[in-house]
Structure formats: C-alpha cells, structure tokens
Amino acid sequence: xxxxxxxxxxxxxxxxxxxxxxxxxxxxxxxxxxxxxxxxxxxxxxxxxxxxxxxxxxxxxxxxxxxxxxxxxxxxxxxxxxxxxxxxxxxxxxxxxxxxxxxxxxxxxxxxxxxxxxxxxxxxxxxxxxxxxxxxxxxxxxxxxxxxxxxxxxxxxxxxxxxxxxxxxxxxxxxxxxxxxxxxxxxx
Numbered sequence: 186x187x188x189x190x191x192x193x194x195x196x197x198x199x200x201x202x203x204x205x206x207x208x209x210x211x212x213x214x215x216x217x218x219x220x221x222x223x224x225x226x227x228x229x230x231x232x233x234x235x236x237x238x239x240x241x242x243x244x245x246x247x248x249x250x251x252x253x254x255x256x257x258x259x260x261x262x263x264x265x266x267x268x269x270x271x272x273x274x275x276x277x278x279x280x281x282x283x284x285x286x287x288x289x290x291x292x293x294x295x296x297x298x299x300x301x302x303x304x305x306x307x308x309x310x311x312x313x314x315x316x317x318x319x320x321x322x323x324x325x326x327x328x329x330x331x332x333x334x335x336x337x338x339x340x341x342x343x344x345x346x347x348x349x350x351x352x353x354x355x356x357x358x359x360x361x362x363x364x365x366x367x368x369x370x371x372x373x
Contacts, residue, residue: 192220192228193238200239208239209247210254231255268305272313277371280337281355283313284344291348307345314341332367 189195294302317338
C-alpha cells in the first residue's frame with residue numbers, strides 16, 4: 186500500500202515504483218488507478234496534468250501515447266462541456282443559480298429525448314445533494330454553515346423529486362418567513 190499522504194506524492198510514488206524513466210499511456214493508467222483507489226473518482230486528473238507533474242520530476246514523456254490517451258478519453262465524453270462547473274453549492278445564491286442551470290439542461294435533454302444526458306443531470310444533482318448532506322452533518326462546522334448546507338440539500342432533493350415544480354417552489358421558499366429568519370439578508 187502506498188505511503189503518500191496527498192495526491193501529488195502518490196503520483197510520484199507510484200511512478201517511482203513502476204521503475205521507468207519514460208512515461209506513456211500504460212504508466213498513466215496505472216497511476217490513475219492508484220489515485221482512484223486512494224482518493225476517489227473526482228481526484229483523478231487528466232493524463233496531461235499527471236504527465237506534466239512527472240515531467241517536472243524528471244520523467245521522459247512519450248508524448249504521442251499521452252496525447253492519444255487524452256484524445257481517446259475526450260472523445261468518449263461528449264457531455265463534459267455541458268457539466269463543467271455547472272454545480273456550485275458554496276452558498277445559497279450560487280446553489281440556486283446552479284439548480285436553474287441544471288433544470289435548463291434537464292429540459293434540453295427532455296426535448297432532445299436524450300436519456301444519457303438526463304441520467305447525467307440526475308447524477309450531478311445527486312452528487313451535489315450527497316456533498317451538501319455530508320457538510321450539513323459535519324459537527325465540526327459552524328451551525329449556520331451546517332444549516333445552509335442542509336437547506337441546499339433540501340433544494341436538491343426537491344428538484345430531483347419534482348423538477349417541473351421546483352422553480353415555483355423555490356420562489357415560495359425564498360419569500361417565506363422561515364427562510365428569511367434562517368438566512369437574513371440572503372437574496373438569490
């Protein structure tokens with residue numbers, strides 16, 4: 186099991202254990218797998234980023250293999266541009282704006298009868314909800330921050346359950362006495 190405490194150290198450690206001076210597709214895939222197992226899917230960087238880090242450490246890059254791997258993966262993800270930075274749950278106004286963007290994307294995929302796009306929209310909403318709930322349950326955080334993330338998790342839950350009704354519901358929620366008392370001065 187690798188000893189590294191952070192992703193950068195893990196990448197370098199795995200490269201050193203592979204005992205190779207040059208780095209190409211096979212080495213990058215092995216490093217990505219180690220990062221995935223240790224830190225999860227969201228921690229895995231693109232082949233180009235990992236290669237650059239290793240080059241800075243003295244690795245000789247097999248550029249054609251790395252570029253081929255990058256291009257192959259980029260062509261397998263036609264939805265990436267639509268979902269890049271679409272969900273921000275850092276604060277209430279950003280979360281509301283993000284949900285509106287997700288809903289617009291959902292409507293587009295419904296109109297296009299794009300089942301994969303719809304699946305990815307739901308998946309992105311679920312990821313946001315899971316993250317918001319995780320933060321809301323963290324007792325080390327300030328209670329107001331936990332309350333804010335619990336609110337965002339509720340918004341995401343309601344949007345996933347009834348996306349067609351969400352815009353009406355959020356307007357009512359934002360104008361409610363309960364919301365104004367919990368979050369004075371917040372406007373979305």
